[in-house]
Amino acid sequence: MALFSSENPHYKYNRKTLKYERIDNTFKYHLMRTLRVVIFGSVIGFGVFIALIFLIPSPAQKRLAEENDRINSQYQLLSKQLDEALEVMNLIQERDDNFYRVMLQADSIPAALRTGNITNTTRYDQWDNLRTGTIVKETSQKMDLLNRMLYTQSRSFDELVNLSKEHEDRLLHIPAIQPVSNKDLKRTASGYGRRIDPIYKTIRFHKGMDFSAPIGTDIFATANGTITSIGWKQGYGNCIVIDHGYDYVTLYAHIHKFKKGLRRGSKVSRGDVIAYVGNTGKSTGPHLHYEVRYKGVHQNPQNYYFLDLTPEEYDEMIRISSNSSQTFD
Ligand SMILES: [Zn+2]
Structure with a gap:
C-alpha cells in the first residue's frame, strides 16, 4: 500500500541541482496524500450509499x-x-x-x-x-x-x-273471432273452397264461410275497423264490409237488418253487434255468409278464429265445414 506507506521514501529528480531529492517529507506531499485519501474514501462511501438506496427499499x-x-x-x-x-x-x-x-x-x-x-x-x-x-x-x-x-x-x-x-x-x-256466437260449433254450415252451388247445382268456388242461424241472430264485427259499405249488394243481399286496416277486410252477407245507427264510416270494435242474421240476396236459408280478405285476396275464414277456438275446436270446425258439400251461398 504505497498510498499510506512511508517506509519506501519517494524521490524526485531535480534538474537544477542534478540530484534526486526526497519529496515525502514536504508539506505539499502530505497535503496531496491526505486529499487523495479523503476523495477516494468519499467516492467509495457515496457508491455504497447509492447501492444501498437501490437495494434496500425505503x-x-x-x-x-x-x-x-x-x-x-x-x-x-x-x-x-x-x-x-x-x-x-x-x-x-x-x-x-x-x-x-x-x-x-x-x-x-x-x-x-x-x-x-x-x-x-x-x-x-x-x-x-x-x-x-x-x-x-x-x-x-x-x-x-x-x-x-x-x-x-x-x-x-x-x-x-x-x-x-x-x-x-x-x-x-286482425279478424280473430267467429262472426256469430257458435259455442258448440253447431252453426258451422259450410266452409271455404270448391262447393256445389245451392241453386245452380254446379261446382263453384265458395269465397267465404256459412254459419246457419235463426233470423235475427246477432252478427259481430270480428276485429276493430271502419264500415266502408253498408247496404244492398247484388247476390249478397244486405251486406256490410269492414276495412280493418293492415290490409284486412271482412264482409258479412244475407243480413236481415243492420244495427241501428251504423252507417258508412262508422267505427266498430271486435265483438260489437253490427247486424242480424237474415236470408236476403241469393240464399237458400237463414245464414250468415262471412268473408275475409287480405290484400284484396280471399282467405279461408277458418284461419281467423284464433281468439275464439281451442285447437280441438278448430279441428272440429274444419271437419264440419268441409263435410257439407253444399253451401247456403
Ligand atoms: Zn256463403
Whole structure:
C-alpha cells in the first residue's frame, strides 16, 4: 500500500541541482496524500450509499409496493366480476335476438353493432408501459364493452316497446273471432273452397264461410275497423264490409237488418253487434255468409278464429265445414 506507506521514501529528480531529492517529507506531499485519501474514501462511501438506496427499499417504497399489489388484486377481482356481467349481458342479448325480436318480427342486431370497435383503438395504449398495465387495460376494455352492450340493448328494448304497441294495435285489427256466437260449433254450415252451388247445382268456388242461424241472430264485427259499405249488394243481399286496416277486410252477407245507427264510416270494435242474421240476396236459408280478405285476396275464414277456438275446436270446425258439400251461398 504505497498510498499510506512511508517506509519506501519517494524521490524526485531535480534538474537544477542534478540530484534526486526526497519529496515525502514536504508539506505539499502530505497535503496531496491526505486529499487523495479523503476523495477516494468519499467516492467509495457515496457508491455504497447509492447501492444501498437501490437495494434496500425505503418505508415509502415498501408502502407503494404494497399498495400496488392491493390495486393489482382489486383489478383482478373487477376483471372477474366484469366477465360475469358480460356473460349475463350475452344471455340477455341472445334472448333479445332469438326471442323478443323474433316474436315482434324485428331483425336481429348485428354483433358488430352490439359490441362496437372496443378493441380496435389506441385509447388503452397509455397503460402499456405500466407494470400492471395489462390487467388495467383488459379491465378498461371489458368495462367499455359492457357499457356499449348495455347501450345497444336498451335501445333495442325501446324499439321493441314501440313494436309491441304496434303489434298490439295490429292484433286488435286482425279478424280473430267467429262472426256469430257458435259455442258448440253447431252453426258451422259450410266452409271455404270448391262447393256445389245451392241453386245452380254446379261446382263453384265458395269465397267465404256459412254459419246457419235463426233470423235475427246477432252478427259481430270480428276485429276493430271502419264500415266502408253498408247496404244492398247484388247476390249478397244486405251486406256490410269492414276495412280493418293492415290490409284486412271482412264482409258479412244475407243480413236481415243492420244495427241501428251504423252507417258508412262508422267505427266498430271486435265483438260489437253490427247486424242480424237474415236470408236476403241469393240464399237458400237463414245464414250468415262471412268473408275475409287480405290484400284484396280471399282467405279461408277458418284461419281467423284464433281468439275464439281451442285447437280441438278448430279441428272440429274444419271437419264440419268441409263435410257439407253444399253451401247456403
Ligand atoms: Zn256463403
